[in-house]
Amino acid sequence: MNIELTGVSASFADRDVPALDDISLTIDQGEHVVLLGPSGSGKTTLLRCILGAVVPQTGAIRVGGLNPALPSELRAIRRKTGVVRQGNDLVLGLRAQTNAVLGTAPTWGMREWAAVLRGSIPSRYQERVHALAETQGIRALLRARVEHLSGGQRQRVALVRAVLAEPQLLLADEPTSGLDPVTSQAAVDTLREADGVTVVVSTHDLTIARQFPRIVALRGGRVCYDGGELTERDAEEIYQGTAVSA
Numbered sequence: 001m002n003i004e005l006t007g008v009s010a011s012f013a014d015r016d017v018p019a020l021d022d023i024s025l026t027i028d029q030g031e032h033v034v035l036l037g038p039s040g041s042g043k044t045t046l047l048r049c050i051l052g053a054v055v056p057q058t059g060a061i062r063v064g065g066l067n068p069a070l071p072s073e074l075r076a077i078r079r080k081t082g083v084v085r086q087g088n089d090l091v092l093g094l095r096a097q098t099n100a101v102l103g104t105a106p107t108w109g110m111r112e113w114a115a116v117l118r119g120s121i122p123s124r125y126q127e128r129v130h131a132l133a134e135t136q137g138i139r140a141l142l143r144a145r146v147e148h149l150s151g152g153q154r155q156r157v158a159l160v161r162a163v164l165a166e167p168q169l170l171l172a173d174e175p176t177s178g179l180d181p182v183t184s185q186a187a188v189d190t191l192r193e194a195d196g197v198t199v200v201v202s203t204h205d206l207t208i209a210r211q212f213p214r215i216v217a218l219r220g221g222r223v224c225y226d227g228g229e230l231t232e233r234d235a236e237e238i239y240q241g242t243a244v245s246a
């Protein structure tokens, strides 16, 4: 799915400074893009606008031609979108493997629901879940309840869940926060391997950002860089004079 933002501005009620300030941005179908920028620059808000969780006061957003501000169109967007959120949103009380398959639930038949209710996972997903979990270093944890996992382990379950559902759009908000360098790289590799899928990843990490073909940097809610070859000087400009929002 392609994404088009035109003159998007979004403010929160208790803030004088807008979180997003006149953002115009086009992301093509199948493109892999990193949102880079200092803390508070608007990365999460931008992802939340694409997901319809924040509705901008001005401007227009289209995701695959659909308007996320309209509930009926938002449902269609969400059906095709995999999300890895900061702090993730796994279902406590369920095993890691159950959480991993939850994104595919709309396609389950009776037999698959029965497998899930027994604490197992539908057989058609087993091979892929195990392979993805192996790549993310959580294969041995699949039967554990998610409340017994560390933050970084949960983050990786959320990534497996997002990828398993074979979305057309993959949105990942700081998917490597809390991960060590090796597991962080595994997460990045999984996102980069999503061929044909539109991928938008937010990060603070320059090393991660540079592995993606396009970097869109935000500062103070505005796009301050959009390109593929981020130099040290570009990076300094993105991060220098970072103001703490009111």
Ligand SMILES: Nc1ncnc2c1ncn2[C@@H]1O[C@H](COP(=O)(O)OP(=O)(O)OP(=O)(O)O)[C@@H](O)[C@H]1O
Pocket: 012, 013, 014, 015, 018, 019, 037, 038, 039, 040, 041, 042, 043, 044, 045, 046, 204, 245
């Ligand atoms: N629900 C909210 N209510 C009020 N202000 C908010 C809310 N969400 C975000 N903001 C503010 O909007 C601005 C942008 O926040 P956002 O979370 O988009 O930044 P970010 O670039 O994702 O930051 P980080 O890298 O720290 O996650 C910040 O000033 C933040 O305090």
